[in-house]
Amino acid sequence: MIDAGSTAFFSAIGACLDPQIIWLLVSSVPGGLWVSAIPEATQRISGHLGLRVDYTFRFRDVWRHQDLLLEGAVLTLQLSGSAIVFGVLIGVLGAGMKTSQFRQLRWIVEVYVEVIRNTPLLVQLFIVFFGLPSLGIKLDAITAALITLSINLGAYLVEIIRAGVEAIAKSQIEAGLSLGMSRLQLFRYVILFPAVKIIYPAAASQFVLLLIASSVASLVGAVDLFHAGAFIESRTFRSLEAYLVITAIYLVMALFFRAAFAGIYHVVFVRR
Amino acid sequence: MRELVTGDFIWLLFAARWTLGLTVVAIVGGSLIGVIIMVLRVVPLAPARAVAIAYINVFQGTPVLGQLLIIFFGIPILTGANVSPWAAAIVSFSLYAGAYLGEIWRGSVQAIPKTQWEASASIGLSTMEQLRYVIVPQAFRISIPPTIGFWVHLVKDTSLASILGFIELTRAAQIMNAATFRPMTVFLTIASIYFVICFVLTRLSARLEGRLRVAR
Numbered sequence: 001m002i003d004a005g006s007t008a009f010f011s012a013i014g015a016c017l018d019p020q021i022i023w024l025l026v027s028s029v030p031g032g033l034w035v036s037a038i039p040e041a042t043q044r045i046s047g048h049l050g051l052r053v054d055y056t057f058r059f060r061d062v063w064r065h066q067d068l069l070l071e072g073a074v075l076t077l078q079l080s081g082s083a084i085v086f087g088v089l090i091g092v093l094g095a096g097m098k099t100s101q102f103r104q105l106r107w108i109v110e111v112y113v114e115v116i117r118n119t120p121l122l123v124q125l126f127i128v129f130f131g132l133p134s135l136g137i138k139l140d141a142i143t144a145a146l147i148t149l150s151i152n153l154g155a156y157l158v159e160i161i162r163a164g165v166e167a168i169a170k171s172q173i174e175a176g177l178s179l180g181m182s183r184l185q186l187f188r189y190v191i192l193f194p195a196v197k198i199i200y201p202a203a204a205s206q207f208v209l210l211l212i213a214s215s216v217a218s219l220v221g222a223v224d225l226f227h228a229g230a231f232i233e234s235r236t237f238r239s240l241e242a243y244l245v246i247t248a249i250y251l252v253m254a255l256f257f258r259a260a261f262a263g264i265y266h267v268v269f270v271r272r
Numbered sequence: 273m274r275e276l277v278t279g280d281f282i283w284l285l286f287a288a289r290w291t292l293g294l295t296v297v298a299i300v301g302g303s304l305i306g307v308i309i310m311v312l313r314v315v316p317l318a319p320a321r322a323v324a325i326a327y328i329n330v331f332q333g334t335p336v337l338g339q340l341l342i343i344f345f346g347i348p349i350l351t352g353a354n355v356s357p358w359a360a361a362i363v364s365f366s367l368y369a370g371a372y373l374g375e376i377w378r379g380s381v382q383a384i385p386k387t388q389w390e391a392s393a394s395i396g397l398s399t400m401e402q403l404r405y406v407i408v409p410q411a412f413r414i415s416i417p418p419t420i421g422f423w424v425h426l427v428k429d430t431s432l433a434s435i436l437g438f439i440e441l442t443r444a445a446q447i448m449n450a451a452t453f454r455p456m457t458v459f460l461t462i463a464s465i466y467f468v469i470c471f472v473l474t475r476l477s478a479r480l481e482g483r484l485r486v487a488r
Contacts, residue, residue: 247338
């Protein structure tokens with residue numbers, strides 16, 4: 001599943017994380033010796049406090065399981081990506097129902113949004129994964145996580161989308177009509193595009209939060225990136241290194257997607 | 273395996289005090305760190321701002337689960353001191369809350385129009401006096417609704433401390449479920465307890481926000 005190119009790439013990163021090579025790199029830049037003295041200083045301070053520290057970081061043991069890390073990262077991205085698609089559908093549907101003339105429909109959406117936003121994601125996941133089987137609905141970990149994450153994201157998006165659509169002033173629509181726009185043109189140029197422009201930044205930050213929060217899926221046994229960390233920990237007993245690497249990968253993904261979403265916003269909405 | 277009895281629900285209800293306790297301590301710790309982050313974020317000194325931005329990115333861009341486990345395994349390794357799950361959870365959630373609160377408060381201070389600074393300077397107030405009498409009182413009012421909104425997130429996020437084996441509401445439910453195997457009842461019960469706590473805070477935040485809008 002993992003091709004040779006990516007293996008070489010990960011080995012290179014793994015080698016770079018080796019303490020001795022880091023020391024060489026760090027001490028080769030001006031002022032780097034000072035940085036490389038930090039671990040020693042920490043040890044000396046702890047020594048004065050009567051604490052004994054002799055720990056060597058061994059990231060190599062963790063990087064040896066790079067294929068697991070890659071597979072976990074791919075599943076995390078697939079899971080979050082699918083949850084975003086379903087979450088957006090739920091959000092649009094909910095926002096539509098909230099502007100409905102039927103009181104019952106509005107009430108259902110309001111209860112949905114309040115219940116989901118005021119309970120922990122982890123407990124929601126436990127209800128879907130552990131609770132539903134007692135009603136005869138058995139789901140595997142990934143499906144349960146996908147359902148929970150979609151429902152959770154949808155609740156946050158309902159409010160964001162509704163606010164975006166409501167921000168389009170009625171006078172704008174009337175102005176469009178007076179220009180002789182067709183209904184389709186009106187929807188495309190006066191309602192959809194400006195509304196998406198308003199909704200986009202808040203929605204994008206929810207998407208990144210979802211990517212990070214999807215790590216709870218590992219707690220019901222979905223083999224996502226965080227699960228890979230737990231597995232590597234159990235194999236190597238390098239708990240700190242395993243979770244440092246996993247958390248760093250999440251950080252890189254979060255920063256990458258935040259930058260990507262901002263870039264898309266700039267290209268689509270600003271440069272026109 | 274045994275049946276669920278009334279006493280079990282009371283036990284779950286009492287486990288909520290650890291959820292609330294952890295939240296309150298994290299709010300206190302997080303507020304102290306948040307003030308430092310806010311100050312670093314606004315001082316006219318590039319390295320200080322870079323440190324604050326890096327801190328905020330790290331804590332807002334990584335899973336809370338990862339933060340908890342790194343603190344839990346990292347403190348003993350780097351300092352040699354033993355940490356209980358309770359201590360690790362407090363440290364972790366305080367650092368996490370600090371990143372969010374610092375950012376909320378920075379936004380509140382920067383939301384005060386520049387003219388307020390200029391006007392207070394023109395009547396001869398020193399920088400400290402400007403902060404004390406003009407900027408902070410206004411920023412404080414603006415910051416209340418989002419701050420309470422973050423408290424709601426914090427209450428919900430403390431459920432993740434269960435991964436350390438720290439017995440708060442979610443961990444208590446897992447234990448109760450293992451003993452009685454009534455997952456739907458047990459998890460819906462704690463979901464309702466979380467809901468009551470969070471809904472009260474959400475309403476409070478919304479009401480204060482409404483009042484704030486009227487006052488301006």
